[in-house]
Amino acid sequence: xxxxxxxxxxxxxxxxxxxxxxxxAFQARIDAGEKIEPKDWMPExxxxxxxxxxxxxxHSEIVGQLPEGNWxxxxxxxxxxAILLAKVQDEAGHGLYLxxxxxxxxxxxxxxxxxxxxGRMKYSSIFNYPTLTWADMxxxxxxxxxxxxxxxxxLQRTSFGPYSRAMIRVCKEESFHQRQGFDIMMKMAQxxxxxxxxxxxxxxxxxxxxxxxxxxxxxxxxxxxxxxxxKIKMNTNDELRQKFVDQTVPQAEYLGLTVPDENLTWNEExxxxxxxxxDWEEFFEVIKGNGPCNTDRLAARNKAWDDGAWVREGMMAxxxxxxxxxxxxx
Amino acid sequence: MKTEWPLWEIFIRGQHGLSHRHxxxxxxxxAEMAIKNARDVYTRRNEGVSIWVxxxxxxxxxxxxxxxPMYEPSESKVYRxxxxxxxxxxxxxx
Amino acid sequence: xxxxxxxxxxxxxxxxxxxxLGHRVSEWCGHAPVLEEDIALANTALDLIGQTQMWLGLAxxxxxEGKSADDLAFLRDAWDFRNLLLVEMPNGDFGxxxxxxxxxxxWHVLQLRALTGSSDERVxxxxxxxxxxxxxxxxxxxxxxxxLGDGTAESHARMQAALDYLYPxxxxxxxxxxxxxxxxxxxxxxxxxxxxxDYDETLARVLGEATLTxxxxxxxxxxxxxxxxxxxxxxxxxxxxxxxxxAYPGATW
Numbered sequence: 001x002x003x004x005x006x007x008x009x010x011x012x013x014x015x016x017x018x019x020x021x022x023x024x025a026f027q028a029r030i031d032a033g034e035k036i037e038p039k040d041w042m043p044e045x046x047x048x049x050x051x052x053x054x055x056x057x058x059h060s061e062i063v064g065q066l067p068e069g070n071w072x073x074x075x076x077x078x079x080x081x082a083i084l085l086a087k088v089q090d091e092a093g094h095g096l097y098l099x100x101x102x103x104x105x106x107x108x109x110x111x112x113x114x115x116x117x118x119g120r121m122k123y124s125s126i127f128n129y130p131t132l133t134w135a136d137m138x139x140x141x142x143x144x145x146x147x148x149x150x151x152x153x154x155l156q157r158t159s160f161g162p163y164s165r166a167m168i169r170v171c172k173e174e175s176f177h178q179r180q181g182f183d184i185m186m187k188m189a190q191x192x193x194x195x196x197x198x199x200x201x202x203x204x205x206x207x208x209x210x211x212x213x214x215x216x217x218x219x220x221x222x223x224x225x226x227x228x229x230x231k232i233k234m235n236t237n238d239e240l241r242q243k244f245v246d247q248t249v250p251q252a253e254y255l256g257l258t259v260p261d262e263n264l265t266w267n268e269e270x271x272x273x274x275x276x277x278x279d280w281e282e283f284f285e286v287i288k289g290n291g292p293c294n295t296d297r298l299a300a301r302n303k304a305w306d307d308g309a310w311v312r313e314g315m316m317a318x319x320x321x322x323x324x325x326x327x328x329x330x
Numbered sequence: 331m332k333t334e335w336p337l338w339e340i341f342i343r344g345q346h347g348l349s350h351r352h353x354x355x356x357x358x359x360x361a362e363m364a365i366k367n368a369r370d371v372y373t374r375r376n377e378g379v380s381i382w383v384x385x386x387x388x389x390x391x392x393x394x395x396x397x398x399p400m401y402e403p404s405e406s407k408v409y410r411x412x413x414x415x416x417x418x419x420x421x422x423x424x
Numbered sequence: 425x426x427x428x429x430x431x432x433x434x435x436x437x438x439x440x441x442x443x444x445l446g447h448r449v450s451e452w453c454g455h456a457p458v459l460e461e462d463i464a465l466a467n468t469a470l471d472l473i474g475q476t477q478m479w480l481g482l483a484x485x486x487x488x489e490g491k492s493a494d495d496l497a498f499l500r501d502a503w504d505f506r507n508l509l510l511v512e513m514p515n516g517d518f519g520x521x522x523x524x525x526x527x528x529x530x531w532h533v534l535q536l537r538a539l540t541g542s543s544d545e546r547v548x549x550x551x552x553x554x555x556x557x558x559x560x561x562x563x564x565x566x567x568x569x570x571x572l573g574d575g576t577a578e579s580h581a582r583m584q585a586a587l588d589y590l591y592p593x594x595x596x597x598x599x600x601x602x603x604x605x606x607x608x609x610x611x612x613x614x615x616x617x618x619x620x621x622d623y624d625e626t627l628a629r630v631l632g633e634a635t636l637t638x639x640x641x642x643x644x645x646x647x648x649x650x651x652x653x654x655x656x657x658x659x660x661x662x663x664x665x666x667x668x669x670x671a672y673p674g675a676t677w
Contacts, residue, residue: 040394065454065462072450076668076677077494078443078480081450082473086374088453089466093371096459100355103337109357110334134668134677169354173375187677195675300455308457311518311572313333314579318571319359335458356460359571366564370464 013225030231035161038104046230047105050160051112052121053232054102059116059123061095063297067131068140076134083180084137090177094170101162117302125283128291129209135188135195139202141181143210143248149178150244151214154234163232182251189255196256203252204260208278214241216280246272336385338364340372343380350382361385430606431544432486433506434613436496437603437649439479440507443497444658445528446472447665448515457518464564468525471557478550498669502659509648510593512658516586519572519579523586526569529562530626531597534619543611566630573634580635587631588639595644597623603650 016024023043029036036042068088075081099109115121126144131137152174156167188199215237218224227233252259263276285291335357341350353372358364364383372378392400408414417424449469456462480493487496510528515521536558539551572579598620607613631638647653668677 037394039391062454062459069454072453073447073664074667076498076672076675078473078477078497079494080677082470082477085450085453085466085470085473089374089463089470092454092459092462092466093374096356096371096463097354099459100337103355108334166354184677191675191677192672194672304455304457308461308518309333310576310578310582311457311461312335314572314575315359315363315568316333316335316575317579318575319363321574322360357458358460362567363571366567367460367464369560370467371460374463374467 013229027229030159030229034159035164036159037161045226046232049227049230049232050163051102051105051107053227054098054105054163054166055107055112055115055121056123058095058098058102058112059121060127061091061098062116063123063127063301065091065095066297066300067127067129067293068137070131071134071137074134075137080137080184087141087177087180090173093173094166097166097169098163101160101166104162113305117298117305119289119298122287124213125286125291126209126213127297128286128293129205130293132205133198133202135185135198135202136206138181138184138188138199139206141177141179142185142251143181143203143206144213145174145177145181146248147210147213147240147244149174150240150247157231157234159231185255185257189257199255200257203257207260208282211241211244211275211278212280212283212286214238214244216283217277220280242272245275249273335359336387338368338383339386339389340364340368341382341384342368342372342378344377346379350380353377355386358383425602425606427606427610428486430603431610431612432483433603434607435479435483435486436504436506439476439483439493439496440505441511441528441532442472442479443476444505444507444661445511445525446470446476447661448511448513449521449525451515452518452521461518465521468561468564471554471561475550475554475557478553482546482550494669498666502654502662503651505648505654505658505662506651507648507658508593508596509645509655510590510596512648512655512661513590513593514657516589517582519582520586520589522565522568522572523583524590525561526565526630527590527594527627529558529565530623530630531594531619532558533562534622535614538614538619542613547612562626566626569630569636570634573631573636583634584636587636591639592642592645595641596646596648599644599646599649601650 014023016027019027022041026036026041026043026046036046065088068084068091072081072085072088075084099112102112103109112121116123126147131140149171152167152171156164156171158164158167185199185202188195218236218238224233224236228236249259249264261276263274265274266272267274286294289295336359337355338358338361339355340353342353343350356364356367356371358367361383364385365381368381368383369378373381404410446469449465449472452465453462453469456465476497477493480496484491484493484496508528510524513520513524515524533555536551536555540548540555542548542551569583573583574580598616600616604613604616608615627638648655
């Protein structure tokens, strides 16, 4: 799952003259395709931007467990239950890998978690939309994971070593996620009238939120030039969105479903589809906390954290007792 | 009370005969739980036959600024590599 | 009772235990106290769902009415279920979930170990696969019970409360009836009572390390494995689990 960057505190792109010698050498390493490792010198802006981006990405995985987790207990067959559970479990794993990557930059997982819980850090807007029917498990896998993969594949080449390695592992594991979603959609699209209607309804609700996952239009996206120079961001938002639409529309046609966009037309000249922009006002409202599920999602994360405190403390207390007993025995 | 579980680095032997390889990290209260967590987190796809865990704080790493003195001297020792020697093909496999 | 009828009952008992417990454990996904535990619980649930597919698959085969494991899981009514009451008990807090898991795992391992020597090859094969999974479940749940029992004052109190709440349901594991008699006779499964001594030994060892006290034995609360009287909790679980299959009869997913 992917977190679109909506705020950035990094400064604008510096020219070579404005950079210090250290910054110039750092940029030269990135330009040469070298990976930056945690103990290497790095500009403070690079470190901060990475913590925010990897943190948002990790939070998105964890919050992203909720809309799909919502259907694990209602999955229609044993096999579907197992597949969905394995998939949502993978999201937890991906969150874990990403938190660990961010931790190499000197911020702990607990610190990041607290920033998520009190709203200082964000997660992807898509997870503030509800999953209302089983077809949403199909739509989320197909569209949301499809959009996420489009972002994550290039991030395997990102300049920060731990992030790049986490993304390689994530991409390898995610390869079944989109397929299982499309598989659900296929079954429903070939099913009875109720199932078809459910599938179309899910596409209608998730289409524009999926397009929003790539973040605001390039012309409104702040500081992406610096992130691209640092190879923290590999493609522009609009490039990826176009690629996603071009790939997804034929898949919808294959399913016999209608993409909910009257303006959708093939543009021979650019070799891609023309399509309607999502409602960016809605997007910024959701980011601000006013989406359909923001309150519930954060409440669920807060509850898990608060209810789990005694467990984390208890296990740690036992480990310390054990260590003390071992020391005493030696 | 600060109760964050320590960070552990996880090394997994993927197949019999191979070395353990660093696969990532995780949190656990102690070494025994770190091994169990590693089993649950890092071998979900049948990736391992053996696990090592090391508390991250216990690892001593070389400093990146020493990269020159640490590693470049070995670059000139070309005679350590088999490709340094020209052996005629007639000699056969060597 | 005919041998096939008893065999079918037995397979439901095995499959319903893993089905209902797997379902319960899966309810945690996304809500556990720490990511590592979230992932571990999902692994346990996945193992149990996998075992369910095998046990109920075989049950459907033995039943011989052309049904599938899914039909048995999603289209039977509460009184048809043959799981132990213990596994349908609600999750409660994380401690109650792990205590329930430990109390079940300790029995499950013994039962599966015995079943690897079953006279029925299909049962022995399922048990051989499942016993490896269950052995790991037990290691993990036991270690967590010890960690939390011997942790802070609060974690100790919560674990003791969980044990007090769940222990009355343990006795059902060792009750015998005509089904068991027929299975013992056929060499398919062990006499439940024969597992009790080893079970008590595991409990004494782990709960001792956990500094927890076994409550005084009360009358075993039964009614699950023979279907005579489930708890009220099962109906709610089934309402959720079976909803799709009930709401859209005959649809394929």
